[in-house]
Amino acid sequence: MNQKVLIVDDEQSIVTLLQYNIEKAGFQTEVAYTGMEGLEKATSENFDIIVLDLMLPELEGTEVCKQLRQRQIDTPILMLTAKDDEFDKVLGLELGADDYLTKPFSPKEVVARIKAILRRTNKRENILDKSIIKISELTIYPDQYEASIKDQTLSFTRKEFELLLYLAKHKGKVLSRDQLLSAVWNYDFVGDTRIVDVHVSHLREKIEPDTKHPVYIKTIRGLGYKMEAPF
Known part of the structure; x- marks a missing residue:
């Protein structure tokens, strides 16, 4: 069809x-x-x-x-x-x-x-890798476009989830905003990567215990972001 x-x-x-x-x-x-x-x-x-x-x-x-x-x-x-x-x-x-x-x-x-x-x-x-990813208390279910923390289910927009999944698959690696924009949005938007910062902010609101002191998605000043296992 x-x-x-x-x-x-x-x-x-x-x-x-x-x-x-x-x-x-x-x-x-x-x-x-x-x-x-x-x-x-x-x-x-x-x-x-x-x-x-x-x-x-x-x-x-x-x-x-x-x-x-x-x-x-x-x-x-x-x-x-x-x-x-x-x-x-x-x-x-x-x-x-x-x-x-x-x-x-x-x-x-x-x-x-x-x-x-x-x-x-x-x-x-x-x-898309269907394998479940677990980082400390954060569990990511790629096939459902969902994640949970302490068995509490979180929901995301498609791009929020794809960003979370990409960060999780590259845990411990510093990723620049340009890398994330290219990988998640398949888009070369030279000169303004604000869209990445906005989506990271949305993710932090959903997964971080304290958005002022994030423990999962760390900002690496002058470089980009990195997903870490806080404990």
Whole structure:
């Protein structure tokens, strides 16, 4: 069965252009013209990837992305934005988007990005080590995208969990922000690695006994972060 793409955009001309080129590339498509409609379809149907415009009526693309990730819906998201603004790009990635394109764009570029995201997603799923990882009182379950501390289950967004898992698999090794951005987000965002710091902060809120004095994820000043076994 062909892979299914949900296109969420309120501009009919763009939707028509995207549908034509995406279907020509061998995908099935479905369309939503508002943020609310896109959210409803994404939560009630299965899609392989979502092409999501940033500026939408009823509910903005960033809010759609945020709500999907909060509901643990991990469908890859390619965000489209008319704003060539660094803040918007970082915000989209922070909220769980997998990649973004700035308008105007080439339909061929959209198809290429879709294929690249799906290749990365499939590769991650194929090579994901299912073995349980235990670091002191922290236990990580890769197949469930969950972790627990003292038998208390913790839940994460997909990117939070992938960051935690990557840090855990490299326990004791100092990892730079650029390394983490490349490994977890598959993204080269030169000049601003704030997205890594934000996600580390979110992880600390969930796993650290005291966020002011972290014992699991240590900051190595001037270098990056390191996962340690505190006891």
